Amino acid sequence: MNLTLKIWRQKNHKDKGGFVDYKVSGISKDMSFLEMLDVLNEQLSEKGEDPVHFDHDCREGICGMCSLYINGHPHGPQQTTTCQLHMRSFADGDTVTIEPWRAAGFPVMKDLITDRSAFDRIQQAGGYVSVNTGGVPDANEIPIPKLIADEAFDAATCIGCGACVAACKNASAMLFVSAKISQLALLPQGQVERKERAEKMVAQMDAEGFGACTNTGACSAECPKGISLTNIARMNREYFSAVASSENT
Amino acid sequence: MSWVTKTFNSSLGRKLIMALTGLFLVIFLIGHVTGNLLLFKDDGGQAFNEYADFMTTNQFVQILSITTYLSVILHVIYSIVLTSMNKKARPIEYNQVNPPKESSWSSRNMGILGTFILIFLVVHLQGFWYQMHWGDMPKVTYDSGTYKDLFKIVVFAFQQEWLVALYVISMILLGFHLFHGFESAFQTFGANHKKYTPAIQFVGRAFAIVVPALFASMPLYIYFTLN
Numbered sequence A: 001m002n003l004t005l006k007i008w009r010q011k012n013h014k015d016k017g018g019f020v021d022y023k024v025s026g027i028s029k030d031m032s033f034l035e036m037l038d039v040l041n042e043q044l045s046e047k048g049e050d051p052v053h054f055d056h057d058c059r060e061g062i063c064g065m066c067s068l069y070i071n072g073h074p075h076g077p078q079q080t081t082t083c084q085l086h087m088r089s090f091a092d093g094d095t096v097t098i099e100p101w102r103a104a105g106f107p108v109m110k111d112l113i114t115d116r117s118a119f120d121r122i123q124q125a126g127g128y129v130s131v132n133t134g135g136v137p138d139a140n141e142i143p144i145p146k147l148i149a150d151e152a153f154d155a156a157t158c159i160g161c162g163a164c165v166a167a168c169k170n171a172s173a174m175l176f177v178s179a180k181i182s183q184l185a186l187l188p189q190g191q192v193e194r195k196e197r198a199e200k201m202v203a204q205m206d207a208e209g210f211g212a213c214t215n216t217g218a219c220s221a222e223c224p225k226g227i228s229l230t231n232i233a234r235m236n237r238e239y240f241s242a243v244a245s246s247e248n249t
Numbered sequence B: 001m002s003w004v005t006k007t008f009n010s011s012l013g014r015k016l017i018m019a020l021t022g023l024f025l026v027i028f029l030i031g032h033v034t035g036n037l038l039l040f041k042d043d044g045g046q047a048f049n050e051y052a053d054f055m056t057t058n059q060f061v062q063i064l065s066i067t068t069y070l071s072v073i074l075h076v077i078y079s080i081v082l083t084s085m086n087k088k089a090r091p092i093e094y095n096q097v098n099p100p101k102e103s104s105w106s107s108r109n110m111g112i113l114g115t116f117i118l119i120f121l122v123v124h125l126q127g128f129w130y131q132m133h134w135g136d137m138p139k140v141t142y143d144s145g146t147y148k149d150l151f152k153i154v155v156f157a158f159q160q161e162w163l164v165a166l167y168v169i170s171m172i173l174l175g176f177h178l179f180h181g182f183e184s185a186f187q188t189f190g191a192n193h194k195k196y197t198p199a200i201q202f203v204g205r206a207f208a209i210v211v212p213a214l215f216a217s218m219p220l221y222i223y224f225t226l227n
């Protein structure tokens, strides 16, 4: 396959940046999208040019590090991570537009790399359970109904990639935050810090400059893990009941 | 900041105000459309005029009216607050956007739909509501007393093609606003559950079609049958 790539290039956080067109040829349909970019970067390095910077780590669809807004979709046209997107999703001769995630909460650092540490700070604000150390507890000591465990686990599959923010017209982080709140609110271990968690995580989400939700559903449709909108409804319940009843005046 | 101001300044608190005022306006629409059905009664407008008089003089209705005015004002203010917050959250737009088919057009254009509804509201209130309260109204006398003849004003207004067209188009836009808004308000309240969300969706979509259609039928009926 031969492709034209229209890629966002930006030297650093302060640079204005702009699109640059590249041609790649001899791309196999079985390559992953990131491997296709590796081919481009090899070409660029050989010419002594600065390779295109992009985030990636596991390349197995489990770490959430890869990103890229491809042809108007976060992680490209398939509902998966960019590292699991394959070139068979494109046709020979296509022009592929590649942009970084666009959000005030995710500033562009270089080319296609954004700083997603806002998610870490939201997580640190309350996305944990405090466990006192002591003897090893017995396995299965706390009974959890299978359906509840499944639902918590579904929420826990969120890999924190930020595609929900990238997909949302408001750059809202509510799908991510609601998945993290839900995962713990559903389980007995999460009850102790339940109210505090909802209040603090929502406050941090707002402080990071993400938008509000208009319930368009774009996030869930683009989420590589298919995190459901019912989590956002649960977050709203958690938050409203927390502010109405917590000790935090 | 007290917990109350903090809550209503949060993204979720602002959404809550949007949803509460929006749903109150939905309830208002039910009352408004039901009352206005009297326009179809073939009695030269007597029932409609008596009803309009009741709506402007009854104490309890006045409390509801004030709540409605407040809801519109808060709904509009918070739509501006939220829209500017949302715009700020994405300072640089994408070059190419392909929204997934799961996200409806209405849901992505609530602000534009709302702005047209607001323009319509100004024209609508100026034409009937302002006239009824402070305008120089014609009078009509029935056995039950003398009333302001709002029916005459309405019939006269809807002889104008452009106004009939404006009403019909605005009701279509209101339908789109409600097609997303009704369901969205419940999601904002945190009410999303496989047991009852299908029912909310059904009622919301039916409402978004039936109520604006009834409203739109009134100017059309008057234009084509009364003059």
Ligand code: HEM
Pocket (backbone or CB within 6 Å): A212, A213, A214, A215, B015, B018, B019, B021, B022, B023, B025, B026, B029, B075, B076, B079, B082, B083, B110, B111, B112, B113, B114, B115, B117, B118, B177, B178, B180, B181, B182, B184, B185, B186, B188
């Ligand atoms: C009869 C008139 C109206 C009714 C019944 C109505 C109803 C609603 C409802 C139920 C919602 C959903 C709330 C939620 O998502 O939680 C909504 C959202 C919205 N309305 Fe209205 N509305 C009306 C007029 C207006 C006007 C005049 C404007 C603006 C000038 C407006 C702007 C908006 C916006 C921007 C949203 C989306 C807010 C967001 O989720 O980000 N609406 N409306």
Ligand code: SF4
Pocket (backbone or CB within 6 Å): A157, A158, A159, A160, A161, A162, A163, A164, A165, A175, A176, A179, A219, A222, A223, A224, A225, A226, A227
């Ligand atoms: S909710 Fe989905 S899209 Fe958002 S961060 Fe988690 S995995 Fe990524």
Ligand code: FES
Pocket (backbone or CB within 6 Å): A055, A056, A057, A058, A059, A060, A061, A062, A063, A064, A065, A066, A081, A082, A083, A084
């Ligand atoms: S690189 Fe780890 S999910 Fe894509």
